[in-house]
Amino acid sequence: MKTFASFALCVLFAAVSVTAQLSMRELAEITEDYRVRFDELHEDKDDFIRLARVLIRAELKGLNEATLVNLGNARNDIDDILADTREEIANAILEPNANEQCLLGLVDRVIEEGRRAGEGMSSCAADKIQIKEGLGDEFRALTNTLQRIATAASEYTLYTFAIHNSFTDPEEHVEWLEENFANQVEFWDNVARPEAQEDLDNLEINRPALVEENRVCLSAVIASLNTAMNTVRGQINSC
Numbered sequence: 707m708k709t710f711a712s713f714a715l716c717v718l719f720a721a722v723s724v725t726a727q728l729s730m731r732e733l734a735e736i737t738e739d740y741r742v743r744f745d746e747l748h749e750d751k752d753d754f755i756r757l758a759r760v761l762i763r764a765e766l767k768g769l770n771e772a773t774l775v776n777l778g779n780a781r782n783d784i785d786d787i788l789a790d791t792r793e794e795i796a797n798a799i800l801e802p803n804a805n806e807q808c809l810l811g812l813v814d815r816v817i818e819e820g821r822r823a824g825e826g827m828s829s830c831a832a833d834k835i836q837i838k839e840g841l842g843d844e845f846r847a848l849t850n851t852l853q854r855i856a857t858a859a860s861e862y863t864l865y866t867f868a869i870h871n872s873f874t875d876p877e878e879h880v881e882w883l884e885e886n887f888a889n890q891v892e893f894w895d896n897v898a899r900p901e902a903q904e905d906l907d908n909l910e911i912n913r914p915a916l917v918e919e920n921r922v923c924l925s926a927v928i929a930s931l932n933t934a935m936n937t938v939r940g941q942i943n944s945c
Contacts, residue, residue, distance in 0.1 A: 732876070733876040733879060737879075740887060744890070747887075747890060748857070751852065751855065752853075755852050755853055758848075758852070758902060758906060761906050762845040762849070762906070762909070765906075765913055768913055769834070769913050769916055772917040772920075773831065773834045773920050777830075777831055777920075779924075780827055780925075780927065780928060783928050784820070784823050784824075784927075784928060787931055788819075788820045788823075788931075788935070790935075791935045792813065794942055795809050795938075795942060798945065804945065805945040808944075809942070809945045812938050812941060812942065815934075815938055816935070819931055819935065819938075820931075822930075822934075823927055823928075826923075826927035827924060830924050831920075833920070833923065834919075845905070845909075848902055848905060849902075852898060855898060
């Protein structure tokens with residue numbers, strides 16, 4: 707009887723061992739499947755992040771180049787206005803009855819207005835530089851956050867072994883993998899990626915508006931200079 711009991715216990719122990727071994731083998735297969743799925747999700751995220759970074763650089767480069775064109779055009783217009791006014795003053799100085807002191811005072815006025823126009827240009831440029839740097843910082847933070855999310859996805863299957871006792875409760879381990887993979891997909895497809903894509907789209911849409919704002923700002927500087935130089939020209943005859 708004692709011998710039979712010992713034999714039965716050995717058989718039961720062997721059966722439990724086999725069952726546990728099969729469970730762990732199944733867990734290993736399931737974990738490997740999720741490792742592949744998490745890696746594919748990670749690669750998808752990485753592809754999008756790389757694309758986002760390229761688009762961000764392109765949009766910011768486009769904003770910078772268009773702003774520089776605006777500034778260059780404004781600089782040329784300002785130089786032409788100032789040069790024409792200085793030429794009129796120089797011609798007036800050559801007149802026999804010219805009040806040279808009065809005309810030189812107008813030259814000082816031209817110099818002062820030119821300096822003010824330069825400050826106006828700098829203010830218009832600084833506004834767009836601030837916006838550009840702000841956008842750059844914002845998107846760098848965004849892509850860095852997405853990158854951390856993507857990296858975390860690739861580490862989930864290893865992380866699960868650190869927080870679960872797979873030998874005592876492999877089912878819980880599998881449930882955790884299933885739930886977290888579903889959450890990752892849900893978050894990526896319906897939250898992170900759409901929000902990032904919306905930000906990228908807004909940058910593309912708003913870039914022409916930002917460039918136009920810069921042009922309008924510079925046009926106001928030129929208009930103000932024109933008004934001041936018209937006043938100076940009107941005073942030349944009185945000198």
